[in-house]
Amino acid sequence: MTRYVALYCRISVDRSGRKEGVQAQERWGRAYAEKTWPGVPVRVFPDNDLSAAADDVVRPGYDALRAAIERGEIVHVWTVEQYRVERREIQWFEFAAIMDAAGIGELHTNRDGIVRVRDDVAGIKAVLGAGEVRRLKGRINDILADKAALGQPPGSHTFGYRHSKTEDGTKTYEQIPEQAAAIRQVAEWVLSGWSLANIAKQLQERGLRGAHGGKIGPNGVKNMVTVPTVAGHRVYRGQIVAKGNWEPILDEETWQACRLKLSQPRRVKRSDGKGTYEISERHQGNSTGRKYLLTGGLAVCGVCKHRLTGAPKKIGKRRVPYLSCHPNLGGRGCVGIILERTEEIVVDRLFDELDKDDFLNAIAADEHGSRREEITKQLAALDRQRAELAKLWATPGELTMTEWKEARSTFTKNEQRLRSEYAQLPPPVIDVDIQGAREAWPDMTLDEQRAFVRLFIERVTVHPATPGTFRTYDPERVKITWRSLRRTPADPADQ
Structure with missing residues (x-):
């Protein structure tokens, strides 16, 4: 086996422009090898823009160098200086032991001369280098903590903002109008009950991409309205430490409401009555069970006040969804009505009312x-x-x-x-894009439609049919109680 000279070339991110990149190091190493070991083959092990001081950084060139030394392929090792190989003391001693076991007793460098890997001097230099790294990290952390306390933004990119500077040159964020508007729209949709998956779909159809250009998914949507940055908060090491020096996209109440909305999974009673079942975001839009808009306690019997249940019922020659006060589920069999027609009536009345300014002003009263x-x-x-x-x-x-x-x-x-x-607490009524909600209604998931309806409707009461009208659908039997409303709607059928 022909053994060769190994040139290890490494540099961290060179923002200062010292021009000691791996290509320059390779030129220096080849010149040194040609002069010191003429005729011996040379192989380069590069690690560009990688630190030798961090424990969580993988250095492919360094790992390949160690493996080649252990295989006995290398006769000499060259690098610019000892710290290019290792800046950590324990790891330096491990590397020195590998070189010594392979019969390589010297590390050739441009700046440190010939380093004898088993000498105390090399070990002392490793300890001193590691100490300087710790002091440097401490100074950097102090600077970062100080900037965070002053409300200056971090170096990361956040959807809705771009990096900017104030008039005195201080770093800050400025809003990207299109993305900021999207965040405010997302907050409205979240508080209206839309699923994260459906919101992501809407943003994708608008051609929006994430902060780093990637596709926006449900997790990205959640992050948009829950990260403290959008409310103008500066976070450092996972904690809010100051008010940011940038303009928030969401006000504090809306941001907190979104966080609470998305942190609280929905819990429903099991059909067997044994405890509850947690409905998380991943369930929305994927359920194979039969569900209806007015079930789940929204529709109640006008006689016994028990909640109505939706189930298929044979009427004539076909089976249709039917809303009833079912005896097997606690009701008394007082009332029953065709479900789909009733849902259409309720939704039509809701959108009719939402077109009226006086209705919105009245319903916006928030007692909580x-x-x-x-x-x-x-x-x-x-x-x-x-x-x-x-x-x-x-x-x-x-x-x-x-x-x-x-x-x-x-x-x-x-x-x-x-x-x-x-x-x-009942959710607050937020400003709703009525026309947008009307157009999006067919594409909403059932859970989203139910959440939207419950923003405005407290209860739908179905009264018994008037004698002689059993064979016809009577919309006057359906009465709506509007949430937080203290007036009689214009529609006499609603109350």
Whole structure:
């Protein structure tokens, strides 16, 4: 086997323009090899834009170099300086042991001369280099923490924003109008009950792409309206640490409402009555079970007030969906009505009312608004307290481990309690694009349609048929109770 000289060429990201890239290093190494070991073959092991100080960085060239040394293929090793190979002390000693076991006792360099891998000097240099790396990381982290505390944005890209600078040269974000408008639209759809998958489909049809140019999926949609950045918050190491120096896309209440909406899975009672079943986002639009718009407690019997159930029923020669007060499910058999026609009546009346300004003004009265706002403020305060706790924990002598764990546990319990209470409150009525909702209605999933209807309708009551009208459909039997409404609608059939 012909053995060769190994040239290890590495550089981290060279933003300063020192021009010590791997190509320049290769030229220097080949010149050194030709002068020192004339006629010996040369092989280059490059690692471009890779750090030798990070534990989580994979360096293909370095790994290949170690493997070649262990196979006995290499007779000499050259690099610009010892730190190009390793800046970590333990890993340097491991590499030195591999070289020594292969009979390679020297590492040739341009800057450090000939490094004898088993000498104490090489080991001391490795320790000093690792110490400098730790100090450098500490200085960088201090700078990043300081910038975060001042509300300056991180270097990452976020959908809805582009990097910019203020008049005095401070880094900030500025909104990308089209993306910012999309985020506000997504928030409206989320709070109206649309599924993430359907929202993603709508954005894709508009030709929108993610912050890095990728396809927008359900997770991307969720991220759009839940990341603190869109509400103007600066996050550092997973915690909100300051108010950002950029204009928020979503106001605090809308952002918190979206977070709460998407963090609370829907729980439904099992059909066998044994406990509940959690309906998460992945279930929406994929259920094979029979479901109807007005079932699930929205439609009730006008006699016994029990909720009505939807099921196929044979009428004449065909089976049609039928809404009834079913005795087998707790009802008394008081009323029954054709379901699809009833759903059409309810939806038509809803959109008729939504076209009236006085209806929207009346229904927008939010009797739970003050409590919802209070919970939102308390959640925001918890985020700030977490940031303060993190600072205390990072300061030597301020908090013991026990104190930190107890405080963190208390924060978590309080947050769960507040989120649970918020989830039990009726959702706020938001500004709705009525024409857009009307056009999108056929493409909505059933869960989305049900959530939209429940924004405005508290209850649909079906009364018994008038004697002599059993063979005809009577829309006057269907009465609607509007949510938070304190007036009599124009339609006499609604109340």
